Amino acid sequence: MLAKIREFIKDETKCERIDLPENTKMRVQDFDLWYDDTQALKSVDMDVEEYKVTAIIGPSGCGKSTLIRSLNRMNDTIPSVRTEGKVWLDGYNVYDEVTDCVDIRRKVGMVFQKPNPFPFSIEDNVFYGCEVNGMDMDKEKKVKKCLKDAALWEEVNDRLDENALSLSGGQQQRLCIARALATEPEVILMDEPCSALDPIATAKIEDLIDELKNHYTVVIVTHNMQQAARVSDYTAYMYLGELIEFGDTTQIFENPQENSTEKYITGRFG
């Protein structure tokens, strides 16, 4: 019912749109963001290529989380935030006033820094997105598929009705990935998904990201330089709210054009 009304109100023809280059899934264009009076993003331009992994790196507080949260309008939940500029998804303006955040977030899923499963059963966690979006499907099949895709099925298939909070941190994080996959997003945002995990759990997630890029476009924030080098195809380096350098991961790590980038990746920062 609600979904119907939403469709009715939302007039896609009214949404501002442009033609993006063939392989470009998302584009951030001249994007500024303020928390009250402090500017956290300064005129950021960045392209996200389809079926590739784009990493965002930079020192703490440079605006990585702010940028990635801008891609699915999660910053809308913070009252003090004000934005200027555009973010395009498949050529549609994410920040157009006729755009519905709910639709954006369904297409652009998110995994947070700290694993944050709901205090429900494992299967209810996975199915939550389908439920709230009124997606009519076989729950059992769906849960199985998503858990398999998130490389968690083997570990939990005999206790799907158990509380998700009884899982280990790494399992919880993979559950959060499974949960994000359930709404069939096209882009998956990950904000330091491994920072609360041990090396083995981290390796599992990294393998998973490698798998995911066959079907999804991935954007990942990390402050682990090796991780960025290992998993990503493109890397964006940010400093103090500005996107300093963006390019092929190999190029950024082997031949950075900017002084600041080189300092950061060689660990001679500050």
Added chain:
Amino acid sequence: MISRSSKDKIIRFIFFGIATFSILIISFIFLFLFSRAYPAIEEFGTGLLSNDWSVARREFGLFPALYGSVFVAVGALFVSVPLGLGAAIYLSEIASNRVRMILKPMIELLAGIPSIVYGFIGAILLGRFLYDTYNMRGVNSFFAAMLVLGVMALPIIISLSDDAMKSVPKDMKDASLALGATKWQTIRNVTIPGAISGISSAVIMGMGRAIGETMAVMLIIGSVMRMPVPFFDIFDTGHTLTALIAVQMGESHGIIINVLFTAGVMLFTIVAIMSIISDILQTRTKQKYEGKR
């Protein structure tokens, strides 16, 4: 110099003492209540739970007052829970910080208004209004008491539920929103279930306030020691345990005093049961968040 470990011991001893002291005081109150109630229980037995109250015939059935207390409190919940929860949802999830900063202290201020004022307003304005406009049988009724108590319980229910919903981690709400849930779906599926133990204890506190309230009720309930007919007639008059104690105390002596103490024991028991229920709910939710269930 006192060593660190003996300092630790001293502090622990002090707190242990304070805790023991409070428990002792409460036990003494209960012992005292019970010992003063005992003569009446010994003399009248289950007669105390009957419907018949007549000082002249030495019949002291407390049931109408017991029923009245629970009836009024439950009725008050029908007023205060929907309104209180709605207001709390607005305050914690919808209102801007500025609005919240103005409204919350105002609501908490309402909790500080002496109950006699509520009772007075209820009796003079509400009772009269109901009498004049709807031709109700009298100025006093359960209905008027339920309304007044419902409004009285509002501040505490709003304030505690708001705190409970605010304390649901933003992580959880964000997770729900990021999956494409609307704000309302998030409130319904994540915020309210996450805050349910806090909300239930808010409701129980509100109910406790309604059951314990005396002055306001005395002015509008009618203070008639009989059951409403039929028993669910909210426009009839009646009595509550608290009002009974307050009304009778001054002019009573001998065994009647002991009967009133029995009413006190009943009140104590009701409130104790409610707080046990609240405790159970709290533990359940806590277990859920620790992944034990």
